[in-house]
Amino acid sequence: MICLILLSMSMGFWWGTLLNRLQSEMFRRLVSMNVILRSIVWAEARKQKYLPSLAQMKAIACWAFTKLDYGNDANALKTTTTKMGGGWILDGQKRWIGNNTFAGLLVIFTRNTTTNQINGLGMAFETHLEGAQRFAEGSSYVM
Numbered sequence: 001m002i003c004l005i006l007l008s009m010s011m012g013f014w015w016g017t018l019l020n021r022l023q024s025e026m027f028r029r030l031v032s033m034n035v036i037l038r039s040i041v042w043a044e045a046r047k048q049k050y051l052p053s054l055a056q057m058k059a060i061a062c063w064a065f066t067k068l069d070y071g072n073d074a075n076a077l078k079t080t081t082t083k084m085g086g087g088w089i090l091d092g093q094k095r096w097i098g099n100n101t102f103a104g105l106l107v108i109f110t111r112n113t114t115t116n117q118i119n120g121l122g123m124a125f126e127t128h129l130e131g132a133q134r135f136a137e138g139s140s141y142v143m
Contacts, residue, residue: 046124050105062103062127064094081110081123090125103127 053059079092094108106125111118125132 050124054105059105060099060103061105061107062097062099064097064100064106064108068093068095075118077109077111077118079108079110080113082113088123090123106132 050059050061054061079090079094082089082091090108090110092110097106104127106127108123108125109118110123
């Protein structure tokens, strides 16, 4: 009985470590799968560019919804996207972004300044773009 208790105690640490790693990996994959599901409304060129590597888990995505000053109130979005020439200008800050520190693709919830509509399925941006800054502390992402 004592041997079983000691074995259980020593295995508990090992199992806890393993489960923690599995949980982290599952979170990474779930966020990427969430991005894949939201991509239904993307333009065909964007789907072809990002979906194969996301579906094969060769690329990791992150999504940004939480605002710095008022949390998850979707109707109060202050982060905006403005169509400019052949691209978009993204203005705002987000926090608590899952996979932020290593993801290659960011899907961010914004308000379109032209239509004043919320891009509820998200705008997709590559995280290495000029002007993007990552902050590991608090998982904030500032663009």
